[in-house]
Amino acid sequence: MRFILSFALLLGMSGALWAQHDGHRQPGGERGAWTTQPLLLLERGEDRASASLRLRGPTALLVTVFGPAGGERLFELIDDRAQIEVADAGIGNYHWLQVREEKPQHVGVAATVWYSSLAGPSPRRLLETRHSELEIVPAPLPREHANYRESEKWQFVVRYEGQPLAEQRLLLETEHGSRGTFVTDAQGVATVLFPRDFAGKPGRSGHGARPKAGFVLRTEHVDAGRHFVTTFNATYGEDVDRGSSLGWGAAFGVFGMLSALPLLRQRKRRVSKEQSC
Amino acid sequence: MLKSWIPSLGRLRLIVQLLMLFLCVYGAVFVGSYSADKLSRALPALSCAYDQMNGGYCVLIRAQHTLHHSIGMVIARAGEVTFSTLLPLLFIVGAFFAFFFVLGKAFCGWVCPLGTLQELVGRIGRRFGIGVRRIEPGDLWPVSRVRPVKWLLLVGLVFLLPLLTGLGLTPHALGNPYCDVCPARIATTLLSGNADQLALNLGNAWSFGLGALANWLIGFMLVGALALRLPFCRICPLLAFNAIFQRLSPARLSKPSRAKCGNCRICTDACPMDIPEISQGEGKKAYNEDCTLCGRCAEYCPQDDVIRIQWAKVNVFRSSRAYYKARVREALPDGTVKPAAKGQGDA
Numbered sequence: 001m002r003f004i005l006s007f008a009l010l011l012g013m014s015g016a017l018w019a020q021h022d023g024h025r026q027p028g029g030e031r032g033a034w035t036t037q038p039l040l041l042l043e044r045g046e047d048r049a050s051a052s053l054r055l056r057g058p059t060a061l062l063v064t065v066f067g068p069a070g071g072e073r074l075f076e077l078i079d080d081r082a083q084i085e086v087a088d089a090g091i092g093n094y095h096w097l098q099v100r101e102e103k104p105q106h107v108g109v110a111a112t113v114w115y116s117s118l119a120g121p122s123p124r125r126l127l128e129t130r131h132s133e134l135e136i137v138p139a140p141l142p143r144e145h146a147n148y149r150e151s152e153k154w155q156f157v158v159r160y161e162g163q164p165l166a167e168q169r170l171l172l173e174t175e176h177g178s179r180g181t182f183v184t185d186a187q188g189v190a191t192v193l194f195p196r197d198f199a200g201k202p203g204r205s206g207h208g209a210r211p212k213a214g215f216v217l218r219t220e221h222v223d224a225g226r227h228f229v230t231t232f233n234a235t236y237g238e239d240v241d242r243g244s245s246l247g248w249g250a251a252f253g254v255f256g257m258l259s260a261l262p263l264l265r266q267r268k269r270r271v272s273k274e275q276s277c
Numbered sequence: 278m279l280k281s282w283i284p285s286l287g288r289l290r291l292i293v294q295l296l297m298l299f300l301c302v303y304g305a306v307f308v309g310s311y312s313a314d315k316l317s318r319a320l321p322a323l324s325c326a327y328d329q330m331n332g333g334y335c336v337l338i339r340a341q342h343t344l345h346h347s348i349g350m351v352i353a354r355a356g357e358v359t360f361s362t363l364l365p366l367l368f369i370v371g372a373f374f375a376f377f378f379v380l381g382k383a384f385c386g387w388v389c390p391l392g393t394l395q396e397l398v399g400r401i402g403r404r405f406g407i408g409v410r411r412i413e414p415g416d417l418w419p420v421s422r423v424r425p426v427k428w429l430l431l432v433g434l435v436f437l438l439p440l441l442t443g444l445g446l447t448p449h450a451l452g453n454p455y456c457d458v459c460p461a462r463i464a465t466t467l468l469s470g471n472a473d474q475l476a477l478n479l480g481n482a483w484s485f486g487l488g489a490l491a492n493w494l495i496g497f498m499l500v501g502a503l504a505l506r507l508p509f510c511r512i513c514p515l516l517a518f519n520a521i522f523q524r525l526s527p528a529r530l531s532k533p534s535r536a537k538c539g540n541c542r543i544c545t546d547a548c549p550m551d552i553p554e555i556s557q558g559e560g561k562k563a564y565n566e567d568c569t570l571c572g573r574c575a576e577y578c579p580q581d582d583v584i585r586i587q588w589a590k591v592n593v594f595r596s597s598r599a600y601y602k603a604r605v606r607e608a609l610p611d612g613t614v615k616p617a618a619k620g621q622g623d624a
Contacts, residue, residue, distance in 0.1 A: 244476035252489045253463075253475065256496020263417075263504045266408045 034175045037216045038110035039233045040097050045083070048092060048117045055080040058108055060099040065114075068093045068126045084114070092118025094141055098131055107133060109230045113141060130162040134221050136170065136232040139189065148215070148236035150196045156232070157188050158219055164188025168219055174236070175213035192217070198238035212237045285604055286572050286594055290386065294393040301390040302468045381528030381588075382519050385510065386571030391461040392510055395502040396549070399612060402503030409611040410504045412511065412551045420551065423511050424567065430455065431514035450483035457487035460495035460509055506549035506612070510569065520566040527589035530555070530570060532563035537583050544584060547577035547610035555584070577601060577610045 038057030045051040053063060055077055065073045067087025075082040077099070086092055094113050101108040109132040113123075127137050137157045148154055158168045170190045172180040178195035198211060216233040283289045385392055403409075412420050434455035441447040456462055466474040475492065478484035494509065501508040510516060523529070532538075532555065545556040550567045555574045558565075563584075575584040578596030585595040608614045 240473045241476060243480040244473075244478050246472060246476040248477040248479070248485075249475040249488065249492050252477070252492035253496035256493035256498070257500040258496075259493070260497045260499075260501035260508075263410050263501050264407055 034177070034214070035173045035216055037173060037218055037231050037233070038099070038108065039214065039216060039231075040099065040110055040112040041214075042097075042112070042114055045085075049090070050083060050085045051114055051116075053077075053082045053084050053097065053114075055082075055099060055110075058099060058101040058110060060101055062099070064098045064100075064131075066096040066098070066126060066129065066131055067091060068095065068121045068123050070125065070129075086116050086118060086120075090118060091120045092116035093120030094123035094126060096126055096129075096131055100132065105226055107226060107228045109134065109228075111136070111230070111232050112234055113138070130159070132230065133161055133223075134165075134219065134228040134230040135159045136217050136219055136230055138232070138234075147212070148194055148234060149239055150194045150198050150236060151239045153191050153193050155189050155191050156217060158184050158190060159188060160221055160223070160228075165221065168221070171218045172215060173218075174215045194236050196239065198242060285600075285607075286576050287604075290571060293387050294396070297388045298390045298393045301388075302465050379526075379528070381526030381570060382516075382523050382568055383528055383570040385513075385516055385519060386569035389510075389515070390465060391513075392507060392569065394464055395498060395507050395509060398499060398502035399506050399549075403608075403612045403614055405503075406613075407503050409506065409613070412505070413553065417505070420553065420567070426512040427514055427517040430512060431517040434458065435514050435518070448483050450481050450487070454487055455514060457484065458491045458494065460491055460498050463491060463495045506551075507569075511550065511567065516567065516569070523564070523566070523568075524561075527587075528570060529587055530564045530568055530574070531585040531587045532559050532583060535559040537580050539580055541579065543610050544574035544578050547573040549573065549612075573610075576604050 033056075036057070038055070040063070041054040041056060043052040043054070053075075055063070061077055062074045063077055063082050063084065065075060065084050065087050067073075069088045069091045071087030071091070073085070073087045075084045084097070087095060092115075094115050096111060097114050098109060098111045111131070123141055127139070127141070135158070137159060139155045139157045142148060142154075156170065158165045158170060164184070165188050166184055166186045168184040168188070168190070170182045170184065170192065172178070172182065172192060172195075174195060174197060176195075176197040178197045180193070180195065182190040182192050184190045194215070198213070212235040214233060215236050216231050218229070218231045220227065220229045222228070283292065380388065410416055412418055412423055438447055438451045438454045442449060442452045450457075463474050466472075477488040477492070498509045535558075538556070538559075540556070542556045545551065545553050548555055549571060550569060552565045552567050552574075554565045555563050555568075570586065572586050572594055575586055575594055575596045578584045579598050579601040581597050582595050586593045606615070
């Protein structure tokens, strides 16, 4: 108990000033000069209901924000930048962001997700809703305290006109220069292995000061002479085992076990009372 | 048939505990990846948010996040607190209270996954004949030395440090310090096959220190629970949070009078929290802040109708000599299974 009290006092006495953190940012796209693919890059907004968006790549005048409660709002892009807000007032959680570039023979769509830390419904309906002809949809999105991370496998569904697209190629590019190709199965699901490419690379600190980097997935499809190209970009983090030690963790666990061993010593038993009552 | 499956309150509680443990740790497998959001609103105070397979988030992480990201940062930026700033925290407390209005402190004794794990370890200890150690004078320490710790953890780690971090006065690594030292974070993620939370962050001294303390606690808990019943529950800030509302809930322990009490102290012996007030006190004093409404004191009270578990004044369970005699044939009040009952006990 003395140890715990001392520890709590030590924590309470800490007065170090730290810079503002970037909150519980969920995987949404950020900076990018590392790819020729279109990117939707997010920065923290003034409050939990807003964010700053920057578009790299395609020419678009509007960005559409789809909310988890079914709402939909358009925001004007000025110099490829927009201040976006939640689609339904006061309702947060994951939002789907999308820009669209349409020509007679070509439809380009760039999408990402934005997490507003306001409370909101689960993104299940958001992800089931069809937002464009050709879509790359995370299945599922990372939950709280999770993120896309290097060395992990995450699944994405490729849909065309709302239907899963089998045998579809999905190209992956990462900010650290990795490239890969994945193919969807009969259910339209591609299992993407995030490359282990953080070693020695400068990263940006996210929540918990773990570096993150951007990635983009691209797929294309031709139907009735029209060429559809869709991208989905977000960020992924470094493997949790980088800069962490399972050995140290296990050592402190064993130390705790050893500390409890004195409790296992037998004490003098009192006379059992159930016989006397 | 039902009687053979559920012969006692203890067996019913074990079944409920195992079901809730399964929901808390693996619930998302059955109700979908995003169910935690929904379930957290319906059933706050469930499992660790670091467990990616769980069916709900613990209320303590939501409280820390709100104080850190919402209230603390808004105060730091604007220098003022408005109703809308406090609204998320009020919602959390409101949802928490709604949950505890129904269950009261039975959450701790019937639902909490970490409590269940400690009890399961304790059962192993009893099976191997490891004697029970108690928080009481003459054994370890008096309860008066242990009880303040949970309040200290609640105020310091759940409320104060996240708020100070939001204000920019303490390092970012202290944004959710209770979660960082909570052994449930490690226990439930390990149960879902994920050892990430056991690893310590070598890049930040605060993270390393808090993580090391959590690992020490889970190690201490796993071995200590073999002899000391519910070692972590005694300092758990959720028990303190819960105790704030315990008089408001219709679920409660009732010992109206000591007139018929035999002063045998068996109820305290049976209590996994070693609460002396249940045998020595009456009325409000008997329903102590450490009570988890597990019902063992009522099960092991050899006097008729002295100790009751009530919901809205209706007796859900009450002590009786006949029940006590049947119960004690299977297991002693401290949970030790009698030799003849081994293999069929459920203490």
